[in-house]
Amino acid sequence: MLFRQLEYFVAVAREKHFARAADACCVSQPALSTAIAKLERELKVTLIHRGRNFEGLTPEGERLVMWAKRILAEHDALKAEVAVMQSGITGTLRLGTGPTVSTTAGLPVAAFCAMHPLARVKVCSRLSSAELVRQLRDFELDAAIAHFGPDDRESLELLPLYEEKYVLLVSGEHLVSAQPTITWAEAARLPLALLTPDMRFRQFIDDAFADCGAVAAPQVETDSVASLCAHVATGTWASIVPHTWLTSMPLAPGTRAVRLVEPDADAQISVAIHAATPGSVAARAFLNVVAGLSLDEVFPPELPERAAVQEHAELPKPRALPEPAVLVRGAR
Template identity: 55%
Template sequence: MLFRQLEYLVALSRERHFARAAQACHVSQPALSEAVRKLEDELDVPLVLRGRKYEGLTPEGERIVVWAQRILADRDALTSEAGHLRTGLSGRLRIGSVPTASGTVALLTAPFCLAHPLVTVEVIGDLQSTDVLRQLRDFEIDAGITYLHEDLGEQYRTVPLYEERYVLLTDAADAPAHRTAATWAEAARLPLCLLTEAMQGRRVLDEVFTEAGVRPSPRVETDSVATLFAHVRTGRWASVVPHTWLHVFGVPHGMRAVPLVEPARAVPVGLVTVAREPGSVLARALREIAGQTDVAAALERLPED
């Protein structure tokens, strides 16, 4: 059994298409198909449902692909560990984040890259919270930044980073200068641009609106916090955004941002990794940086400060 065969099977499971899986692995489609067939012969179980086109994995294939992901992750962890012992930490760290938290990733990657100059970092900043956990389980990312909740279970390790609060972002002309806060009920009456309902960040907002006894009717929905700022910039919409994004953009000229109250809500956000030993040396190094970095304090400082 070769690592290459396992890589092909994992790619096929991910892409759900022979040609796309072959392209992702930089091989021809016949070569990938033959390697998977040889793996079936060696394991003596059918792995792929074959018809005129790819129809999915067999039940046996679904079980085997989990082992393949685990074996490949352990191989990569072993390679990173050996490199760390030889020349210092190197490789590629993959971080996935929910959109509401993606503006905070730099608070970890900056000290991480300073401490480990041979490591490159890939940040995927537009994942849904369920995608963050799935990609962690499937070893597609090394660490995730997402909302922390009790349902995470023992299979994950968490490092709390900060508590997400919410501000009402409006055109300055629509917000009296003396106002230092706004209620959720007041926000619901405005023409709103919000995150889509598929995003965990939006579901949090809907829970708070419900607690306040109101139901928003957003005219525009998006999966990008930057897009929320862009729409408020036009002067036609207001939005509810995490306070963390003020650390990135400040309060742009021509806009006002005030805390939302009645109720005041804060939701914990943190770094999540898979709880496996010995696990990824890159993930372990990022956890150490996260434990040493006061992200919450940094987020209180706006750019103009």
């Protein structure tokens, strides 16, 4: 009963609305309100400011909701651990990625599924770094692959994956003549399509422009790297994307990549899970699998030749599944 009460309390804190929380928990609103009131009596503290509508958590509620989330997460981890002992990892890994690393997540996911063929993976690939960190800390995600800054490390365990470089994408030669490199200062003078300012990748780009005394004023902003590539393909704009997209996604005909220099900027891409122990079984298994990959070799910083075929890192071989039992009619 305690876990149900905590689940209702967390739902109200998340939805900030009693009716929506009740719908999320598949119970009636009176049943939800009664369970939370009972929890408050048992804890001898008021958790929620009540009026005609939800008016927020009390200071005690703000502190205790984190304990409630942790208890529910540990409860789920306990059940997952039992399932692992019985049949291996069979649950769903909730993986979040930033938009610029959404394509590179395929290799870690493939390695994880090869090692744990009964597991499933749900990938959310349009989240900002701040939202990824929040969902990890609130146990709404099991793992995330993104840029993580120094302020993001609290309560998280990080494993570096590879270094991301930046390249300028252009179509044809009317914006940029045929050359292997271009300076950031020169790129700032081009008609640009870039990611929105709330994206961590865009913040790195703005920092690189600032380092050379330039400021970019993009005409087009979007939250999708695929959209950037589509805008470049029209020949009207240039854009800046991670070098990994040259390996993971085919470029439109006539589109080419130019290395950005002065400064030679890069960013560390890492996988993160919650640092709580024992924590999510699926998250820990994912981290262990990813630790065996060499993604810097898969996504080298050198620009690949257009006709070159990029070989992927060798993935763990799938574990052999047991032969299905044969059911003989009439057998006992």
